[in-house]
Amino acid sequence: MITITIIGSGKVAYHLICNILESDKCTIKQIYARNPNALPSLAPLNKVVNDISALEPADVFIIAVSDDAIQSVSEQINVPNQFTVHTSGTKDMQSIVNTTRKGVLYPLQSFSKQKEVDFSLIPFCLETSQTQDFELLEKLACSFSQRVYKISSEQRKSIHLSAVFVNNFTNHLYTIAQEICQVNQVPFEILKPLILETAQKVQTLDPILAQTGPAARNDLQVIANHLELLQQKDQKQIYQLITNSILKHHV
């Protein structure tokens, strides 16, 4: 049984706790949460501490706090030689400063507390400073997920950047589409099957091969009509820039 101490009460901490509670391979040793009300209702309250110096050794400490707080939180941990990981996509492993046994356990997913998450489908990116700790972290991650990857800090940053494109930016394109629908009194709902199909298609087909649309077939007339339809300056610029980029890739 891997004993895990969770530090934090944000979205990642929340889902980690939920999944550890359901696991038969790991168990919660302690939870350090400044805001215990934010924890899942099933969290074992007798294991929650609000004084970081009350933490005892465990197999792994998981720091699941905001990126900017990782270093200062790790400085306050006072357990000698404790194997400690963070869960950030952007921060170096070296942000953990209290120990030489450090690592990263980065779940590549966008979490919200309202929605249950199936950890088994989430890719986990793993990194450790000490070879012998990698095995333990891998065992832990594999108890949650079928998709576990050994990823360096540099690679992890590029994954986080790619994730911004496929998640945050894509979602913003959905937002723009909804705005266009609203202006023209069309239900956004009508686009939902296409949104899903677009994401499903690249599960098996390379995106470069899945590309369709006016820019991919160099249909300058449709592009001109679309630019005329777009009233909003930012929308026009985004349309123009992505269209030009598609033209360069495909024409």
Next chain:
Amino acid sequence: MITITIIGSGKVAYHLICNILESDKCTIKQIYARNPNALPSLAPLNKVVNDISALEPADVFIIAVSDDAIQSVSEQINVPNQFTVHTSGTKDMQSIVNTTRKGVLYPLQSFSKQKEVDFSLIPFCLETSQTQDFELLEKLACSFSQRVYKISSEQRKSIHLSAVFVNNFTNHLYTIAQEICQVNQVPFEILKPLILETAQKVQTLDPILAQTGPAARNDLQVIANHLELLQQKDQKQIYQLITNSILKHHV
């Protein structure tokens, strides 16, 4: 039984024919295809003609050819007063010139011949010039799909434009993400669950509420790091422009 004549042998014609063959509410009267080899293998060859003047009256003629060919094809149809629709997202209903009984049957989906398509989930946008023809077209569309909408030519153009954002542009963002992965020797596969989750989230949640990421939380440090990581000029510009647009929406 609604009798349908299909004009064309492209992707939309292909999937229409497949679905009509399986329907018990409509049947194929004739198919005009300049390239019969492109038709589905199950298409009834005895009904295929390669001379447009050989077409006989049917309940509906569906012109499923490229946008630019709709008008010239419709000019060649020589069946008086024939109810005729096209399947384009961008062309006016008035592109059909041979008859006063005209309409549009626009399936909002991105088709490829390699992939079977479940028509029942595809939204169909309907428009007719004559009220009495709408009922027929609606009956036809409802025999394929649960999602049938009455949509004007103007609205349809805005839907097509929105579809470019959620389908073509989104797919290009996937392409960029794959390029970033390749440069950093990370498998693109790692992003696939996130791509799917992003599309699934907006099936039930408004995209403006689903927005996360550095721009949405005004994390200027991460944004600066990302811009530094991006080597390719076009990628940098797209990152900057969409980030600015998210900042305007959320900060």
